[in-house]
Amino acid sequence: MRNYARIGVASGAIALSLTLAACGGNSTSSTSSTATTAPRTSTSTSVDATHNAADVSFTQSMIVHHQGAIQMAQVAEKQASTQQVKDLAKRIEAAQGPEIDEMTSWLKAWGEPGPASGSMGNMGSGAMGMMTDEQMNQLMGAQGTNFDRMFLEMMTIHHQGAIEMAKTEQANGSNPQAKALAQSIETSQTAEVTEMAQMLKNL
Numbered sequence: 001m002r003n004y005a006r007i008g009v010a011s012g013a014i015a016l017s018l019t020l021a022a023c024g025g026n027s028t029s030s031t032s033s034t035a036t037t038a039p040r041t042s043t044s045t046s047v048d049a050t051h052n053a054a055d056v057s058f059t060q061s062m063i064v065h066h067q068g069a070i071q072m073a074q075v076a077e078k079q080a081s082t083q084q085v086k087d088l089a090k091r092i093e094a095a096q097g098p099e100i101d102e103m104t105s106w107l108k109a110w111g112e113p114g115p116a117s118g119s120m121g122n123m124g125s126g127a128m129g130m131m132t133d134e135q136m137n138q139l140m141g142a143q144g145t146n147f148d149r150m151f152l153e154m155m156t157i158h159h160q161g162a163i164e165m166a167k168t169e170q171a172n173g174s175n176p177q178a179k180a181l182a183q184s185i186e187t188s189q190t191a192e193v194t195e196m197a198q199m200l201k202n203l
Contacts, residue, residue: 047106047177054172058165058182059103060115061128065162066096066103068130072139072158076151081144084199085151088192092155095188099181106178129161149203152196159189159196 069092076089107114131139131154142150162185169182 047109048175049110051106051110051112051175051178052173054169055175055178056107056110056112058169058173058178059106060112062162062165062185063100063103064115065128065130065158065165066100069093069096069155069158069162070100071136072131072151072155075140076147079140079143079147080151081148085148088195088199089151092192099185102181106175128165129158131158145203149200152200152203156193156196159193162189163193 073089073093073096077086077093080086080089104114135154139147139150139154166182166186166189170179170186173179173182
């Protein structure tokens with residue numbers, strides 16, 4: 001009888017272990033999806049597979065938005081008349097370049113297409129503070145304090161567009177990494193908007 005009892009206890013322990021293993025993959029998913037959760041942490045740049053249309057739109061649109069900011073920043077690094085503006089431009093480029101790479105990797109992981117050239121995804125082309133070609137030409141043709149003022153005013157509008165996009169993602173997105181990036185963008189660019197307002201006052 002003792003042997004049967006031991007066998008019964010062992011069998012129960014094995015069954016319990018298997019049950020826990022099956023349920024431990026993802027507390028928010030059913031056991032049928034356990035096999036698909038492992039790849040999420042297979043690389044250092046992994047992203048949760050969970051995403052919706054808002055995440056895709058945000059990611060595609062923010063890539064293009066960031067590219068526009070970097071283009072403006074690169075012009076400022078060469079043409080700004082004050083070191084303060086040049087330093088800001090360098091910080092913007094240094095922050096947003098890696099974010100473009102990160103978001104591009106997300107789209108690949110999700111099996112979603114990258115943004116079309118010059119497209120703002122579902123946000124609408126030319127929306128959310130994006131500069132027009134005419135405005136960019138005006139910026140590139142400006143000099144001295146006039147350039148600094150124009151750059152700061154344009155980048156403020158550009159940042160405000162990114163902040164609105166970030167708020168939309170936090171409200172409607174489902175991917176945790178995308179929502180976390182959106183929160184970071186809102187925080188950092190809100191601070192830069194305040195910084196640029198002070199810089200404009202000092203010109």
